Amino acid sequence: MEVVNKYVSHKHHVDGYPSESDFELATTPLQPAPGSDEVIVKNLFLSIDPYQLNRMKRYSSSHTAITAASKIEPGQARRIDAYGVGKVVASGRAELEEGDVVAGLLGWEQYTVVRPGTVLMKVDAKDLPISYYANVLGEYSLHLHQIKEHKKDAQIDAMIFLTTATGPSGLTAFAGFYDVCKPKKGEKVFISAASGSVGSLVGQYAKLSGCYVVGCAGSKQKVDLLKGKLGFDDAFNYKEEADLKSALRRYFPEGIDIYFDNVGAAMLEAAVANMNPFGRVAVCGAISEYTNAGERAAPDLIDIIYKRITLRGFLSVDYLHLHEQFSAATSDHLRRGRMIALEDVSVGIESVPTAFVGLFRGDNVGKKLVRVGELEG
Amino acid sequence: MEVVNKYVSHKHHVDGYPSESDFELATTPLQPAPGSDEVIVKNLFLSIDPYQLNRMKRYSSSHTAITAASKIEPGQARRIDAYGVGKVVASGRAELEEGDVVAGLLGWEQYTVVRPGTVLMKVDAKDLPISYYANVLGEYSLHLHQIKEHKKDAQIDAMIFLTTATGPSGLTAFAGFYDVCKPKKGEKVFISAASGSVGSLVGQYAKLSGCYVVGCAGSKQKVDLLKGKLGFDDAFNYKEEADLKSALRRYFPEGIDIYFDNVGAAMLEAAVANMNPFGRVAVCGAISEYTNAGERAAPDLIDIIYKRITLRGFLSVDYLHLHEQFSAATSDHLRRGRMIALEDVSVGIESVPTAFVGLFRGDNVGKKLVRVGELEG
Structure with missing residues (x-):
C-alpha cells in the first residue's frame, strides 16, 4: 500500500x-524505502518559529548574509524545514533502527526523508516528555560533528548558517542570557515577548540567577502567567501602554541592566532609553520587524555612547560549546520543577499554517509546537 | 594692574x-591670587570638540544619564570646559610653580582658575610639541587618582561622567580601536569622519595593525590627505555618494569587519548592511545626530542578529588602565614618524565660536585646537 505524505507549502x-491563505496542504507519495544513509522519519512534534517567515520572503538579508540556501522558493520540492522530534520508520543508517525516537531538522510534513550527512540525535525520553526535545532541550541537528570540528571552514560556514535559524529555544535562551548578557546577581532584567519560547526560559534563568525580572507580553492571560506560574517579579501588557518609555520607567525606577530583545522596533528604543550605564542588550529576535521591513528600531546613539551600552546580535549555533552545560543544567531544573517548559500544542499537519500565522498575532503562549503524528501506531 | 580675562559663553x-551668533565674547577681572590649592593657568591650547554642544542644549540624554552637571546654562559663571594645555601663572599648590606647563580641564577663556581637587598634569614637552598634550597625548585631568581608586563609588561616578566627555582623542582612538573593535591582522576597517581628531588616529592604528583601512570624509582635500599623508588604503567623499550602501559595497567588496563610527545616522545603517559575520561597531560619536534629534540610525536588526554584529558605545574614561600603554606606544610612533597628529589650529580666544561651529560644517582637518595664548610672555 502506498503511503501518502501530507505537507504544507507556501503558495507564493x-x-x-x-x-492562512498563503499556504496550501498537498500530498505526495512517500518514498517506499530509504536510500543508503537515508532515514525515513514519521514526524511527531514540529517546532513552529517566527524566523521561518524570512525563508519565504522574496528578499531578506538573512538569505544573502552567508548563503542563499536559507531562501525557500514557493512550491519548491524542499519543505520549510523545522526542528522536530520523530520516530524512525525505516533506516538506511546502521546506527538507527525502526522505532527509535530522534530529534533533528525535519519539515512541514508528516514524514521526512532525512538525507545523508544530516545528523539525527537519538532521544532518550524516559523521564521527560518527548516534546521537550523539539523545544527547550533541542539540539542542533545538521552536521553537528562537522560544525564542531571545522568551524572555520567556509563551506561549513554555509551549513552553519542553514542550521542557524533552527536553533532550539533552550540553548538560545541559555547562551543569550549567560554569555551575551553576562548577568550579575541583583541586576534588573527586562524581557520582551516574555511568554514566548525563548523569553519564558530567559526569565526563568534570570530568576534562578538572582536577578529582578520584568517581562512584557500581549495579553492579560500571558501577563498573569509570567507573574504567576513563571515567577517573574512583574510583567505588563505592552498593548495597554501608549508610551513604552514611561512604562519602562515605571517598572524599572532604578533602570534596566539587561534587555533581552525578541521584538526590536519601539520596544528596543524604549529599553535603551531606560538602560543603566554598562547595560547590555541581547538582540535575539525582531519579530515586529520581520513582518514589516519599514519598521525599524532607532535607539538613541547618544544614550548608547554615554551609557556605554552594548547591543549584540547572536545565534545559538555559535554556542555549541555550551550545549552540554546547558543541557545538564536545564534538564535538572526541569526534573526538579525549578523551571517550566511552556508548550502550546496544535494537532495535525493541517494546523501548521494557523499555528505559524498565529505567532505573528501573538496567539501562542510559550513554545508553539504542532503534533503531526502519534508515537504509537 | 588688573588683568582682564576674556571668555566665550553661549547666549542661550x-x-x-x-x-557664531549663539556665542558672545565677554570679559571679567582675573582673580589676583590663587586660593589654597587653586592654580591660575594661562591657557595656551584649547581642544574644541563636538560633544561640547550637548552641554549647551536645553535637553540631552547626556545631561541626565548619570548627573545633571554636564549641562551648562547660558551665561553661567561656569565656562564651557575644554581640555587644554596652559602655563601656571600663580599656584596655591605645593607641587606646581609659576612657569610649569600643565594639561587638564580648562575652559573657553584666556585664564582658568583651576579649583582644588582638579588634577593638572605637568607636561614634559621637550621632544614633542606642547599642543600634542591638548590633543593626541592628552590625559584625563579631573580627579584622576580618585577615578582610579574608587571607580565603583557613586559620587565618583558623577565625576567620571563630567570628565568623560572631555576624553582626549588619543586614548579614545586607542581604546576604541584595540579594546572595543578587537582588530585582527588583515581585517577590513571602515572609519567615518576619518580626518577628524579620533578618526585620523584610528586609521593610523589600524594600518599599524595590518588592517585594510578605508575612511570617509567630506571634501576632496580631506580624502587626499587620508590616502596620501595618513596612508589609508582608500578613502571617499561621502557627499558625492547618493547611496551609501552601494558606496560601501564598492569600497568593501569582501565586506567590513570593523566600523569605527563617529557620525551615526545613515552611515551606520549602510555600514551594518555591509558588515561581515561577527562584525564590530565601535560607537564613538554621532555628530550627525548631535545637531538633529530627529536624525537617528536605524540599522537592520535582522542583519545584526544573523551576522552576529556587536555595536558598543564607549567612553575613554573607562580605559584609564590602558593609558600608560597607549601613551608609551603612541609617543613612540609620533617620535619615529610612524604616526602623524593632524592639528588644525585657530588663533585667539575670539576664534573659539567659529572653530566650534566649524566642527559641524566639517571645516576642521584633524584635531581642532585654538591657541589662546603664547608660551613666552
Missing part, C-alpha cells in the same frame, strides 16, 4: 504579515 | 546647528 513569496 | 541654549 510572503513579504508582509502571513495569513 | 543651543539645540540645532550652532552658529
Whole structure:
C-alpha cells in the first residue's frame, strides 16, 4: 500500500504579515524505502518559529548574509524545514533502527526523508516528555560533528548558517542570557515577548540567577502567567501602554541592566532609553520587524555612547560549546520543577499554517509546537 | 594692574546647528591670587570638540544619564570646559610653580582658575610639541587618582561622567580601536569622519595593525590627505555618494569587519548592511545626530542578529588602565614618524565660536585646537 505524505507549502513569496491563505496542504507519495544513509522519519512534534517567515520572503538579508540556501522558493520540492522530534520508520543508517525516537531538522510534513550527512540525535525520553526535545532541550541537528570540528571552514560556514535559524529555544535562551548578557546577581532584567519560547526560559534563568525580572507580553492571560506560574517579579501588557518609555520607567525606577530583545522596533528604543550605564542588550529576535521591513528600531546613539551600552546580535549555533552545560543544567531544573517548559500544542499537519500565522498575532503562549503524528501506531 | 580675562559663553541654549551668533565674547577681572590649592593657568591650547554642544542644549540624554552637571546654562559663571594645555601663572599648590606647563580641564577663556581637587598634569614637552598634550597625548585631568581608586563609588561616578566627555582623542582612538573593535591582522576597517581628531588616529592604528583601512570624509582635500599623508588604503567623499550602501559595497567588496563610527545616522545603517559575520561597531560619536534629534540610525536588526554584529558605545574614561600603554606606544610612533597628529589650529580666544561651529560644517582637518595664548610672555 502506498503511503501518502501530507505537507504544507507556501503558495507564493510572503513579504508582509502571513495569513492562512498563503499556504496550501498537498500530498505526495512517500518514498517506499530509504536510500543508503537515508532515514525515513514519521514526524511527531514540529517546532513552529517566527524566523521561518524570512525563508519565504522574496528578499531578506538573512538569505544573502552567508548563503542563499536559507531562501525557500514557493512550491519548491524542499519543505520549510523545522526542528522536530520523530520516530524512525525505516533506516538506511546502521546506527538507527525502526522505532527509535530522534530529534533533528525535519519539515512541514508528516514524514521526512532525512538525507545523508544530516545528523539525527537519538532521544532518550524516559523521564521527560518527548516534546521537550523539539523545544527547550533541542539540539542542533545538521552536521553537528562537522560544525564542531571545522568551524572555520567556509563551506561549513554555509551549513552553519542553514542550521542557524533552527536553533532550539533552550540553548538560545541559555547562551543569550549567560554569555551575551553576562548577568550579575541583583541586576534588573527586562524581557520582551516574555511568554514566548525563548523569553519564558530567559526569565526563568534570570530568576534562578538572582536577578529582578520584568517581562512584557500581549495579553492579560500571558501577563498573569509570567507573574504567576513563571515567577517573574512583574510583567505588563505592552498593548495597554501608549508610551513604552514611561512604562519602562515605571517598572524599572532604578533602570534596566539587561534587555533581552525578541521584538526590536519601539520596544528596543524604549529599553535603551531606560538602560543603566554598562547595560547590555541581547538582540535575539525582531519579530515586529520581520513582518514589516519599514519598521525599524532607532535607539538613541547618544544614550548608547554615554551609557556605554552594548547591543549584540547572536545565534545559538555559535554556542555549541555550551550545549552540554546547558543541557545538564536545564534538564535538572526541569526534573526538579525549578523551571517550566511552556508548550502550546496544535494537532495535525493541517494546523501548521494557523499555528505559524498565529505567532505573528501573538496567539501562542510559550513554545508553539504542532503534533503531526502519534508515537504509537 | 588688573588683568582682564576674556571668555566665550553661549547666549542661550543651543539645540540645532550652532552658529557664531549663539556665542558672545565677554570679559571679567582675573582673580589676583590663587586660593589654597587653586592654580591660575594661562591657557595656551584649547581642544574644541563636538560633544561640547550637548552641554549647551536645553535637553540631552547626556545631561541626565548619570548627573545633571554636564549641562551648562547660558551665561553661567561656569565656562564651557575644554581640555587644554596652559602655563601656571600663580599656584596655591605645593607641587606646581609659576612657569610649569600643565594639561587638564580648562575652559573657553584666556585664564582658568583651576579649583582644588582638579588634577593638572605637568607636561614634559621637550621632544614633542606642547599642543600634542591638548590633543593626541592628552590625559584625563579631573580627579584622576580618585577615578582610579574608587571607580565603583557613586559620587565618583558623577565625576567620571563630567570628565568623560572631555576624553582626549588619543586614548579614545586607542581604546576604541584595540579594546572595543578587537582588530585582527588583515581585517577590513571602515572609519567615518576619518580626518577628524579620533578618526585620523584610528586609521593610523589600524594600518599599524595590518588592517585594510578605508575612511570617509567630506571634501576632496580631506580624502587626499587620508590616502596620501595618513596612508589609508582608500578613502571617499561621502557627499558625492547618493547611496551609501552601494558606496560601501564598492569600497568593501569582501565586506567590513570593523566600523569605527563617529557620525551615526545613515552611515551606520549602510555600514551594518555591509558588515561581515561577527562584525564590530565601535560607537564613538554621532555628530550627525548631535545637531538633529530627529536624525537617528536605524540599522537592520535582522542583519545584526544573523551576522552576529556587536555595536558598543564607549567612553575613554573607562580605559584609564590602558593609558600608560597607549601613551608609551603612541609617543613612540609620533617620535619615529610612524604616526602623524593632524592639528588644525585657530588663533585667539575670539576664534573659539567659529572653530566650534566649524566642527559641524566639517571645516576642521584633524584635531581642532585654538591657541589662546603664547608660551613666552
